Amino acid sequence: EVQLLESGGDLVQPGGSLRLSCAASGFTFSAYxxxxxxxxxGKGLEWVSSFDRGGGTFYSDSVKGRxxxxxxxxxxxxxxxxxxxxxxxxxxxxxxxxxxxxxxxLDAWGQGTLVTVSS
Amino acid sequence: SYDLTQPPSVSVSPGQTATITCSGDQLGGKYACWxxxxxxxSPVLVVYQDVKRPSGIPERFSGSNSGxxxxxxxxxxxxxDEADYYCQxxxxxxxxxxxxxxxxxxx
Numbered sequence: 001e002v003q004l005l006e007s008g009g010d011l012v013q014p015g016g017s018l019r020l021s022c023a024a025s026g027f028t029f030s031a032y033x034x035x036x037x038x039x040x041x042g043k044g045l046e047w048v049s050s051f052d053r054g055g056g057t058f059y060s061d062s063v064k065g066r067x068x069x070x071x072x073x074x075x076x077x078x079x080x081x082x083x084x085x086x087x088x089x090x091x092x093x094x095x096x097x098x099x100x101x102x103x104x105x106l107d108a109w110g111q112g113t114l115v116t117v118s119s
Numbered sequence: 120s121y122d123l124t125q126p127p128s129v130s131v132s133p134g135q136t137a138t139i140t141c142s143g144d145q146l147g148g149k150y151a152c153w154x155x156x157x158x159x160x161s162p163v164l165v166v167y168q169d170v171k172r173p174s175g176i177p178e179r180f181s182g183s184n185s186g187x188x189x190x191x192x193x194x195x196x197x198x199x200d201e202a203d204y205y206c207q208x209x210x211x212x213x214x215x216x217x218x219x220x221x222x223x224x225x226x
Binding site: 102 | 120149150151152154156161162163164167168173203205207208209214215216217218219220
């Protein structure tokens with residue numbers, strides 16, 4: 001069974017940093033691209049970042065230069081390092097697995113971890 | 120930037136067909152997919168590559184994509200289908216893009 005378990009969400013002050021983790025199991029982690037998607041309270045889904053099988057990284061304009069996605073294939077874990085956090089980064093952050101050759105559709109999602117940026 | 124536009128809400132009676140649209144410039148030339156998100160839960164992929172259903176998704180969910188519009192159709196809608204639905208596509212400039220979401224009410 002495919003499982004994705006996010007952790008690391010917390011309350012942080014504006015300008016602060018946070019590192020999210022997503023532990024993957026039930027599939028060959030290195031064979032899939034992975035993504036982070038967030039959802040602000042009461043709002044829709046917003047793509048944040050993706051990591052492809054070749055190690056390429058992609059970011060939305062809203063987080064480019066502040067967030068860094070990475071993966072530890074030996075530990076089958078996806079990370080999102082978030083720096084210079086802003087109030088508008090407050091959201092539930094989901095990690096998700098990408099369906100190969102599908103236009104980056106996401107077929108497995110974690111339960112999410114809540115990031116709150118507030119003083 | 121590339122934008123996907125969905126109606127904010129759609130209402131349907133149980134047993135009827137629900138149609139949710141997603142509009143974007145030349146969307147028919149890209150792969151579109153659809154997610155269902157029930158209150159307090161993580162999204163679930165219900166259609167990908169325009170028309171394919173993941174394992175475990177009921178046959179009443181179907182998709183199409185042509186021109187500037189992708190469509191999610193739910194035939195014989197059930198009360199359990201009440202949820203928010205999001206379309207998504209990939210654009211070479213904007214990367215992954217989500218629509219704003221459509222709240223489906225079954226009453």
